[in-house]
Amino acid sequence: MKKVLNLPDHVEIRRSRKRKRTISAAREGSKTILNVPFRMSLKDIEELARDLINRIDKKDPRAHLSDSELFERSKELSAKYLFSKVEAKSVTWSTRLTSTWGICTPLHAEIKITSRLIGMPQYVLDYVLLHELVHLIVNDHGKEFDAFMKTYEFKEKAEGYLDALDELPSSFWSPDSFGASPSESREEISKGF
Numbered sequence: 001m002k003k004v005l006n007l008p009d010h011v012e013i014r015r016s017r018k019r020k021r022t023i024s025a026a027r028e029g030s031k032t033i034l035n036v037p038f039r040m041s042l043k044d045i046e047e048l049a050r051d052l053i054n055r056i057d058k059k060d061p062r063a064h065l066s067d068s069e070l071f072e073r074s075k076e077l078s079a080k081y082l083f084s085k086v087e088a089k090s091v092t093w094s095t096r097l098t099s100t101w102g103i104c105t106p107l108h109a110e111i112k113i114t115s116r117l118i119g120m121p122q123y124v125l126d127y128v129l130l131h132e133l134v135h136l137i138v139n140d141h142g143k144e145f146d147a148f149m150k151t152y153e154f155k156e157k158a159e160g161y162l163d164a165l166d167e168l169p170s171s172f173w174s175p176d177s178f179g180a181s182p183s184e185s186r187e188e189i190s191k192g193f
Contacts, residue, residue: 016035095114134148
């Protein structure tokens with residue numbers, strides 16, 4: 001029977017014969033990739049992985065939330081930026097949204113966020129969630145909408161990030177290429193065995 005590591009689903013282990021004593025972690029979209037020595041025991045991998053995953057999550061918190069966590073995040077954003085004036089009835093990821101970052105249905109208070117945002121920096125996801133929450137209050141992008149959005153401290157940074165992503169070719173958005181490039185976040189530790 002094959003032993004299974006007790007690690008989160010978004011973590012992938014890659015063994016290397018070249019690597020002798022160090023492990024490293026990097027983000028590839030929504031996945032956290034752990035590069036480990038080929039001969040490292042499962043017990044050692046699991047022990048070191050938890051610490052390394054926590055460190056990289058603190059340094060580079062990316063959005064890899066479930067639908068229920070996404071819904072909870074929308075409630076937090078509504079409370080912080082909209083004084084709880086609005087609450088969505090449902091907030092879910094959608095693989096069908098390909099030409100927009102998010103969409104809301106004010107009549108039903110439903111929000112869908114494109115799964116292309118999985119693995120993006122948290123401030124980008126928060127911006128899109130807040131944008132859709134504001135649309136539950138204001139239908140257009142007029143002055144009232146802008147007044148709500150100006151309260152978000154990472155508004156310009158998030159808009160710049162999304163604008164840059166809009167310039168990427170559609171081939172970039174293959175199912176395995178969600179999120180930022182691995183070089184954007186790399187953490188490495190050395191441990192002797």
